Amino acid sequence: MPSRRELANAIRALSMDAVQKANSGHPGAPMGMADIAEVLWNDFFRHNPLNPKWDDRDRFVMSNGHGSMLVYSVLHLTGYDLSMDEIRNFRQLHSMTPGHPEYGYAPGVETTTGPLGQGLANAVGMALGEKILSARFNQPGYDIVDHFTYVFMGDGCLMEGISHEACSLAGTLGLGKLIAFYDDNGISIDGEVDGWFTDDTPRRFEAYGWHVVRDVDGHDAEAVKAAIEQARAETGKPSIICCKTVIGFGSPNKKGTAGVHGAALGDEEVAAARKELDWPHAPFEVPDEIRHGWDARSAGQEVEDAWRRLFENYRREHPELAAEYQRRMSAELPGDWEAVMGELLTQVNEAGEKLATRKASGNVLDALGHAMPELIGGSADLSGSNNTQFKGAKTVTAADPDGNYIYYGVREFAMSAMVSGLALHGGFVPYAGTFLTFSDYARNAVRMAALMKVGSIFVYTHDSIGLGEDGPTHQSVEHLASLRLIPNMTVWRPCDTLETAVAWQDAVERRSAPTCLALSRQGLPFQPRDAETIARIRRGAYVLSDSEGKPDLILIGTGSEVALCTEAADRLREEGLKVRVVSMPSSCVFQRQEPEYRRSVLPADVPARVAVEAGVTACWRRWVGDAGEVVGLDTFGESAPADDVFKHFGFTVTNVIETARGVLKNLGN
Numbered sequence: 001m002p003s004r005r006e007l008a009n010a011i012r013a014l015s016m017d018a019v020q021k022a023n024s025g026h027p028g029a030p031m032g033m034a035d036i037a038e039v040l041w042n043d044f045f046r047h048n049p050l051n052p053k054w055d056d057r058d059r060f061v062m063s064n065g066h067g068s069m070l071v072y073s074v075l076h077l078t079g080y081d082l083s084m085d086e087i088r089n090f091r092q093l094h095s096m097t098p099g100h101p102e103y104g105y106a107p108g109v110e111t112t113t114g115p116l117g118q119g120l121a122n123a124v125g126m127a128l129g130e131k132i133l134s135a136r137f138n139q140p141g142y143d144i145v146d147h148f149t150y151v152f153m154g155d156g157c158l159m160e161g162i163s164h165e166a167c168s169l170a171g172t173l174g175l176g177k178l179i180a181f182y183d184d185n186g187i188s189i190d191g192e193v194d195g196w197f198t199d200d201t202p203r204r205f206e207a208y209g210w211h212v213v214r215d216v217d218g219h220d221a222e223a224v225k226a227a228i229e230q231a232r233a234e235t236g237k238p239s240i241i242c243c244k245t246v247i248g249f250g251s252p253n254k255k256g257t258a259g260v261h262g263a264a265l266g267d268e269e270v271a272a273a274r275k276e277l278d279w280p281h282a283p284f285e286v287p288d289e290i291r292h293g294w295d296a297r298s299a300g301q302e303v304e305d306a307w308r309r310l311f312e313n314y315r316r317e318h319p320e321l322a323a324e325y326q327r328r329m330s331a332e333l334p335g336d337w338e339a340v341m342g343e344l345l346t347q348v349n350e351a352g353e354k355l356a357t358r359k360a361s362g363n364v365l366d367a368l369g370h371a372m373p374e375l376i377g378g379s380a381d382l383s384g385s386n387n388t389q390f391k392g393a394k395t396v397t398a399a400d401p402d403g404n405y406i407y408y409g410v411r412e413f414a415m416s417a418m419v420s421g422l423a424l425h426g427g428f429v430p431y432a433g434t435f436l437t438f439s440d441y442a443r444n445a446v447r448m449a450a451l452m453k454v455g456s457i458f459v460y461t462h463d464s465i466g467l468g469e470d471g472p473t474h475q476s477v478e479h480l481a482s483l484r485l486i487p488n489m490t491v492w493r494p495c496d497t498l499e500t501a502v503a504w505q506d507a508v509e510r511r512s513a514p515t516c517l518a519l520s521r522q523g524l525p526f527q528p529r530d531a532e533t534i535a536r537i538r539r540g541a542y543v544l545s546d547s548e549g550k551p552d553l554i555l556i557g558t559g560s561e562v563a564l565c566t567e568a569a570d571r572l573r574e575e576g577l578k579v580r581v582v583s584m585p586s587s588c589v590f591q592r593q594e595p596e597y598r599r600s601v602l603p604a605d606v607p608a609r610v611a612v613e614a615g616v617t618a619c620w621r622r623w624v625g626d627a628g629e630v631v632g633l634d635t636f637g638e639s640a641p642a643d644d645v646f647k648h649f650g651f652t653v654t655n656v657i658e659t660a661r662g663v664l665k666n667l668g669n
Contacts, residue, residue, distance in 0.1 A: 004221040005553055007042065007255050008034040009277045010077055010290050012250050015069035016273060017283040018090035018097070020264045025091060025099065028247040028260040029067030032218070033152060033183050036243055039224040044232070045518060048300035049079035052107040055329050055426065056307050058147045059110050059126045063119030063373045064154035064183065065100040066262065072097045075108040077286070077294035080476055081497040082106050084284055093438040096311055103452040105422070110669070111424050112452050114387055117160030120180065121414045123151040124166045125421020125430075126407075127178035127238070128396070132376070133427050135402035137325050142314040144307070144325065148232070149434070151180040155193050158182070158201060162445075163415030167238075171209030174398030176235040179228070183218070185247040191258045202242055211237040219245030221478075235397075250277040261477045319529065328374045328427040328464040331511050341505050348501045349534065352526040357519040357559070360500040362387030368504065369393060372429060375420065375508075378406035379433040381457075386433030387460045396619040412438050416445035416458065420514075423454040429508055431457035434477040435467075439483065445492050450488040456514040457507045463493060463518040464614035465649060471639030476518075483516050484588055493518040493613075495562035496526045499585045502537040506589070520560050526585070527562065540589025541601055546568060547578035552669060553608045553660055555580045556623055559614040561631075568656040577664075580606075587623070608667055610660050614651055627667055629659050 011034040019025035031539070047057045061069045069090065076082045082096060087105070089095035090154035096106040100114035110126070113119035127149040134145040144499075157163055170178055182201060186193055202212045211234040213227045224243070231239035248260030251273045265273065272282065282286060315322035327334075344367050353360075368375055369390035376396075379388045408415040415432050422430040439446065439460055449456040465475045484491045489606070490513060491502035500519070507515035527544060536542035541556075545566060553572065557565035562583050569579040582588060582601055590598065602623065609628035611620040617632035624630060633649050646652070 002290045004035070004038055005530045006290060007293050009239045009279050010286050010294065011037060011070055011073040012277060013274070013279050013281070014073040014076070014087055014284065014286070016265055018069050018072070018087050020267070020270050021088060021283070022091040023264050025069060025264065026066040026262045027069070027265055028187070028262070028488055029064055029154060029183065030070035030073065031249050031251065031260070032185050032245040033067065033070055033181070035219045035221055036076055036152070036181055036224050036245075037070055039221050040149070040228065041078060042294070043225055044228055045150070046147060046303055048304040049108070049297050050301055051304060052080060054304050056145065056147050057426070059123065059149040061110055061113065061119045061123040061149070061151045063100055063113055063123070063151050063157045064116065065119060067115030067152070068097070068099065068101045068600070070152070071101050071109060072106060075106060077291065079106045079295050079297035079300075079560065082105070082108070087264040088284055100496060111421070112448055115448070116154070116156040117162040117166075118417050118448060120151055120157050120447060121162050121166035121417035121445070122421040122424065122494065123149050123178065123180075124170045124175065124414070125168070126416035127175040127426040128173060128418065129399045129422045129425035129428060130177055131173070131175060132396060132403070137321055139314070139318055139321070141516045142310060142318070143282040144311055144314055148177045151178070152183060154179055154183045154185070155188055158199070159197055162413045162417065164413035166418065167205065167208050167210070169409065169411060170238045172398065173396070174236055175238045179231045180238070180240045182240055182242045183245055184242055185245045187247045187256070187258055189258060189261055200484050205240045208235060211239040213239065213241045213345070214342065216241055216243045218245035219243065219249060221571060234295070240655055249562065252276045283484040306573035313358060322592050324373070331426070333509070334371060336371070340367070344500055345534070347499065348497050349529070351497070351498055352528070354523050354525050355497050356521055356523050357496070357500045358385075358521060360494075360497040361459065361504065361517065361519050363497070364501050364504045365390035368497055368508070372508070373404070374427060374429050375431065376404045376406070376428045376430050378408050378415065380408045380412045380438070381410045382434055383407070385435070386459055388431070388433040388459055406432070408432065412441040413445055414444035416456070417448070418456050419456045420445065420449045420452065423456050424452070429455065429457070431459055433459035433461065435462045435474060436460035436479050437462070437474050439479055439516070446483070446489070446514070446516070447486055450486045453488055453513050455511040458514065459514045459519065460516055461519045462521045463559060464520070465633065465645045466520055466522045466614065466642045468521070468642035468645060469639055472636040475637035476615065477633055477636055478616045480518055480613070480615045484619055488513045488515070489516065490586060490588045491518060493559040494572045495559055496524050497585055498526070498529070498534065499537055499583070503585060506538060509641070518559065522560060524560050525563050537585065538589070539593050539597060540586040540591070541582055543580055543601060544582045544583040547573060547580065549578055551580040551606050552578045553610070553664060554580045554582055555582055555656065556609060556611040558584050558613050561614060564612055564651060564656050565655055567653045568584060568660065571653065571657060572660060584623070587619070608660075608662060608663050609667060610656065612651070612656055614646070614649070629663050631656055631659050
C-alpha cells in the first residue's frame with residue numbers, strides 16, 4: 001500500500017508535468033497543498049466520481065483557482081471522467097482543463113474560480129444552501145441533506161475584500177459545515193507577503209465567530225487529519241484550518257519562493273524535483289498501486305447507494321417532502337407555475353396601476369413567494385428600498401435557518417457571489433437586491449454568474465438619474481450599458497407593472513443564465529396593451545403603439561422613458577405623422593430573436609428613429625442606425641428633485657419631439 005506521501009506526490013508530479021508541458025501555469029500551490037488534499041479526499045470527502053452531481057455530495061472549492069492542477073489531478077486520480085489526455089492538454093484550446101477551474105468543463109468542478117476570494121464566497125453560499133435545505137427537509141432519523149463544503153484558499157484570497165464580507169456573514173450565520181483550509185505559505189506573485197500582508201489571520205477569524213485551528217503543519221498528514229476531525233466536530237461555527245506549507249514543496253531549488261508560484265519549473269528543476277520526491281516515473285505516468293490508493297469509484301458508489309436507500313425510506317414515511325425535495329433539486333418549476341403566472345399577469349394588467357417598478361417587483365414577489373418555496377431572497381441592507389422582502393418571508397438566522405430571506409448587510413460583492421453559490425448548490429431560485437449604482441461593487445461576481453451560466457437574479461433599483469437628491473454618486477448612468485455588454489447576461493428595464501411581472505417570469509424560468517432587473521424609484525404610468533401585445537413582451541422589444549401604414553418615425557424607449565415616447569408620439573400624430581412606439585425592456589432578449597421578428601419591430605426601411613434612455617448613449621446606436629438619434633446622458637448626474645434632474649438633462653416630451661423633428665429634417669422628411 002503506498003504511503004500518504006507517495007499518494008500526495010502523484011498530485012505534485014501531475015501538476016508540475018502539466019504546467020511544464022503547457023509552459024504555463026502555477027505549480028506552487030498544488031505542490032504545497034498536496035498533502036492536505038490527500039488527507040481530505042481519501043479520509044473525509046464524500047463523493048461519487050461515477051455521479052458527480054449526486055445531491056448529497058460534499059462540495060470542494062479551490063478558491064485559489066490558479067492552483068487548478070491540484071483539482072484536476074485529484075479528479076483524475078479518484079476516478080472522475082477526466083482522462084490523462086485532458087491532463088496533458090492543460091491550458092490548451094477546447095480541453096477540459098483550462099488554466100483556472102471553470103464550471104461546466106470538468107466533472108467535479110463545482111464553480112468557476114480565478115478572481116481570488118470569490119470561490120470562498122461561492123462556498124459560503126453553498127454551505128448556507130446546505131444549512132437551509134437540511135432545516136427544511138431533514139426529519140428524525142433521516143438526514144437526507146448532510147454534507148460539508150470544503151474550501152482551499154491562499155493569502156491572496158484573504159487579502160481581497162470579498163473574503164471579509166463573506167466570512168463575516170458566514171460566522172454570523174453559524175455555517176458549521178463550512179471548513180476552509182488556509183494555505184499559509186507566505187508567498188505571492190511579488191514575493192514574501194510580509195511586506196504587504198501582516199494580518200493575524202487566526203484572530204481575524206475568531207473575531208468573525210469562526211472556529212480556528214491554528215498552526216497545523218500542512219505537510220504532516222496526521223496533523224491535518226486531526227485538524228479536520230476537530231473542525232468537523234464543531235457544528236455551530238464555520239472552521240478555518242491554518243496550515244503552514246512550503247509553496248512548491250518538492251522543488252529543491254525553487255520551493256518557498258515566488259519563482260515557483262506562477263511559472264513552469266523548467267526541465268532541469270522538474271528532474272530535480274522527481275529525485276527530491278523519490279518519484280522515478282516518467283511524465284504523466286502514475287503507477288497502478290498509487291492509482292488504486294486514490295480510486296474512489298467503488299467506495300463513492302457505496303456511499304451514494306446508502307444515501308439512496310435512506311431516501312427511499314424517507315420517501316415512504318414523508319412522501320410529500322420527498323417529492324418536493326426532488327422537484328427542487330431537479331430545478332423543476334412548481335406544477336401550477338403556468339397557472340400562477342397567468343393569473344398574476346391578468347391581475348396586473350386589469351389593475352393598470354401607476355407604480356414605481358421597484359414596488360411592482362415587490363408585488364410580484366408577494367405572489368411568487370407563496371407559489372415557489374425554492375425562492376430565496378435578500379438585500380444588501382436595502383430591503384425596504386429594493387422591495388425584495390415579500391409578504392410572509394421568513395428570515396434565515398443561525399438559530400433558525402428554515403427561512404427564505406437573507407439580510408446580507410452592506411456586502412454587495414459577497415452577496416452576489418453567495419447568490420451564485422446558492423444557485424450552484426441547487427434547490428433554490430436565489431435573488432438579491434441593491435441600488436443599480438452599487439452593482440459596481442459586485443460586478444465581478446455578476447460577471448462570474450454569467451460566465452458560469454447560472455440562474456442568479458440581481459434586483460437593481462433606483463435605476464437612473466430619477467434617484468434625484470442623492471446625486472451623481474448614486475445615480476446610475478453607465479451601469480445599464482455595462483451590464484448589457486456582459487455575455488450570457490439578460491438585463492430587463494421594465495416600463496410598468498406588467499413588464500415587471502413578465503421580466504420576473506423570464507428571470508425565474510431562465511435557469512441557464514443570470515438576469516439583472518433594473519427598476520425605478522419613481523412611479524411609472526401603466527401602458528395599455530391588447531392580449532397579442534402582452535404576449536410579445538417576452539421577446540424583449542415590441543410595438544407598444546402604432547399608426548396605420550408604414551411609420552414615418554420610430555420612438556424606442558425603456559423603463560421610465562417609455563412614457564416620454566408615448567406622449568411625444570401622441571403629439572406628433574396630431575401633426576399628421578405616422579409614429580411607432582417600441583418598448584424595449586430587454587435589448588438582450590430582443591437581440592436573440594430571429595431576424596424576421598426584429599425587422600418586424602424595427603423595419604430597415606424606416607431610418608427615422610429616436611431612442612430614449614436616461615443613461616449613456618453608446619449602446620443605443622445599434623438600434624437607431626446612422627440616421628437616428630439618442631436622447632441620453634453621457635455625463636454624470638446632478639443632485640436635485642428627480643423631475644428637475646430629468647428636465648435639466650433633456651428628458652422631456654418637448655426634447656424628444658424636437659429631436660425627432662431633427663431626424664426627420666435631416667432625412668428630408
